[in-house]
Amino acid sequence: MALLGGAATLTLLLSGCTPNSGGGSQGAVSEDDIDKAMTTPTKLTFWTWVPDIDNEVALFEEKYPAIDVTVENVGQGLPHYQKLRSAIEAGEGAPDVAQLEYQYIPSFVLNESLLDLTAYGADDLSDDYVGWAWDQVSPADEVWAIPQDVGPMGNLYREDILTGAGIAEPPATWDEYATAAQTVKDSTGAYISNLGATQAGQMIGFFWQAGAKPFGYDGKETVKIDVNSDKAKEVATYWTDLIQKDLISTDVDFQDQWYQGLASGKYAGWLTAAWGPVFLQGTAESTSGLWRAATLPQWAAGDNVSGNWGGSSDAVLASSKNPIAAYELAKFINNDEESAMKLATEQFLFPPQLSVLEDPAFADQESEFYGGQKVNQLFAEISDTVDTDFQWLPFMDYVYSTYEETMGTVIADKGDLAAALDDWQDQLVKYATDQGFTVE
């Protein structure tokens, strides 16, 4: 007994140098291990809110009849993470595989809840994906999740309203956009677009495009918080100006008011992500054929850069008793040709996977809603222009909720957004310090 105990201690000491020792991340898993795991009857639980994902899971179960997957939808966004955290905290009831939006990955890395997938061969997948999307799931050596969908940002606009105002081409720069906003407002009464008052995702997407790096996290105890950098303030000042001139509306998005605004032509456009086109199609059906898609206006003429808003990945939890099968599930759903194609064309998740982006069946789709434009192709091109190096904080729930408190109220009051950024910065730094992080 004593001998065994000593051996166990030694193993612990040896593995002590790898911070994440969950589920055998040390030493690669062999082909034999995988075959054995995939033919042994196994039950897996998969938490996701992607609608109809059962179809993709069915493909997986068809390929691996021994594996029985239970799909559970425990809520979308915040409720999902709250339940996930509770289950992890309780030590039981957590799923094997869980959907995670990119910005929430660090908060689960923080408490070592995620399995490092490198040992399972996830590294080999890096070339299958758009670079920046891969960096989101693998900011350093570890791979924390398999990318599922992304939201590179573009500009959806009402061609009829813009033409009516005498604007033939979508604005190429932000300066032109501001001028166009004035023209559109003067001649048609419409707002060129709406800035969701409390929509942190959209604003952070604009920061991302502008090259601001508001957040950073080393995966351990050090965070970087810089939401009031000069670049971010430049973006904030730009929007302050438009809001104060009443050229941009600030309705809260994804609410009745806003849906009706999109359908009724109150807004002549929507600066949104790649998941936006299909979403809009469902929301503003009556305006079919009047919309077009374009790239985001640029900060400097001739540039072509974009940011990202939204998208998610599938991660394997460190607590999973069947890590190999769980990893294979996360991989299959998002990486298998047929499954990934289904996600892109049936669930309309915008793919991060190169093979799907390049597939004519996806890229060459002409969309009637956008006057026959190849919208997918456009966003696939935009996807290439997203800055790769963008990180998050390990407490994004708090970041978003304080955005509402600081920026949200100021946007609604048509106040100074740049000053609100200072406020936001202060709150974030205070919270991070209180929580024991080292703030750079």
Next chain:
Amino acid sequence: MTHSPTLTSERTSIPSRERHTSSAVRKQRLAAYLFLLPFFVVFVAMLVVPLVYAGYLSLFESKLIGGEVFAGLANYGRAITDPAFLGGLGRVALFFIVQVPIMLGLALFFALALDSARARGSKAIRMLIYMPYAVPAVVATLMWGYLYGPDFGPIAQIARSVGFGTPDFLSPESILGSMMNIVTWEFVGYNMIIMYAALRSIPAELYEAAEIDGAGQFRLAWSVKIPAIRPAILLTVIFSIIGSFQLFAEPSLLNTIAPDAVSNSFTPNYYAYNLAFINQELNYAAAIAFLLGIVIAVVSYVVQLGEERRERREMRLS
């Protein structure tokens, strides 16, 4: 005495009766405890244990980095100087002072009106007034969210068509008033039913006596009915104190419609929820919840005490 069987029958009869009654009492007590048992099991498991656990949690401090450490009363110290918590408390106090008199006044008015049986179709009216209480708070708030809507809400449309401009019910300045309106609408019927039931139990002799003395309906209401149902009114006040200070569903739902107007610390209860589930400061949230409980207990007690004093004073006067 029970040890001496040689006592006279007269004497023994007393202890035996005592013994008899005491065993009956014991039996009754046992039955009472048995009947109470299911309640107590649930009460202890669902209320006392979580409460004690929350109290225990509130004495710790947990950080994302560094884990949980014993902090004594540090969380409470932080709470009583936390402007967010105090602001929320002030807001619900204002809510209580403004909304509760309006709501209870209306409830009392309706109860008296129904009781005087002057109103025709009083049964149907009673149902109608009570109905909003049967609507879940979630549905009610969503419904009002639509009614309040600035562009397509019916109120705003009517106001615009008569030239009053667009009233903004969901702005940071007016949201508390809008919330008061929702809660009033929801709970007038509930309070009315309590008062109405109390009114129905007033003995008819009192009315007859008052009528013989020449009292009219208003005099009757003021001097007979209202004093007679004072305990019921006090009950509704206490319920309203608890309800106001624990306001949660309305701010939480209106937050999705007007996130710029409803802050995360709008009411103490909503603040505690956000602390626990968004800021991940469970221990601090437990302290806030405890403090809120204490505030409610104190306010309820003060109100009750004030009422009792008044009663005693009146007894002395009469």
